[in-house]
Amino acid sequence: MRPIAQATLDRLAELFAQDVTSAAAARAVGISKSTATAYRTRLGFPPAPPRSAANRSTLTLEQKWRTYTRAAEGGHLEWTGRHRADTGVMVMTHHGREYTARRVAFLVRTGREPEGTVTAECDHLGCVAPACVEDEPGRTRARGQLAAVLGLATPLTECGRGHATANHRRYDRDGHPYCGACRALTDARKAAA
Ligand SMILES: [Zn+2]
Ligand SMILES: [Zn+2]
Structure with a gap:
């Protein structure tokens, strides 16, 4: 286990006593999540309780998706959300699951899961407008x-x-x-x- 300063250890104990998750405690004191988890066990604290339903986003998948879009000229939509670091694919997370921006756009228009890759068939770079996306068929x-x-x-x-x-x-x-x-x-x- 990585040694950490006494002050950091005290702060961790304080956070764990408040049922803060290891990930959040790690961020708060600037150590890795695995180190925080190891100290949680050593300090005798049980794992943090799962986040209550009240803490989960109350937005539906589509509502949350909309918060990451920006209208562009001609009815196209641009993505202001996250991109996967390795591939650059536009993505978002909803209730712990990752979705690509275009998969949600396809779901919004058709109400069903796409078959194969979803692409934008318009000429607007990075478009995620439901009207512009198509699945393989x-x-x-x-x-x-x-x-x-x-x-x-x-x-x-x-x-x-x-x-x-x-x-x-x-x-x-x-x-x-x-x-x-x-x-x-x-x-x-x-x-x-
Ligand atoms: Zn478009
Ligand atoms: Zn062939």
């Missing part, structure tokens, strides 16, 4: 319609490697068709190289 449908309008839709029932068009046809944002199964293979090969 919705995106394929919308882009397929664009491809048809542009005369880019393919009449083939399978790709050169034999993947069925009905299951694997996907489209770029500009409506150009490609085989999703073949692209997944190429991506996997690139990742392995």
Whole structure:
């Protein structure tokens, strides 16, 4: 266990006596959570009681999500919430669970969980407007319609490697068709190289 100053130890004991969580006590005195937890046990304090329902956000998932959005021109919405440090994905937490901003946007519009990745199909960078997001099937449908309008839709029932068009046809944002199964293979090969 990391040695800490007597004053810090006294302060910790005070906080634990008030049922403050180890994480909050650690923040208050500037030590790591694991160190605070170790001292909690050594000082003989039981784990902090779970946060009461009254301490949880009273906002619904959608209401909390809205507090992290900012209206942009043209009906688009920008995200003012958190980004995952490693991937930059826009995220939020509600009642202890993490959600991506676009998953919630999709839920808000459709009332159901998305299938596959949710993307914004508009040109507004970082948009999270419910009207602008699509899941995998919705995106394929919308882009397929664009491809048809542009005369880019393919009449083939399978790709050169034999993947069925009905299951694997996907489209770029500009409506150009490609085989999703073949692209997944190429991506996997690139990742392995
Ligand atoms: Zn948008
Ligand atoms: Zn293919």
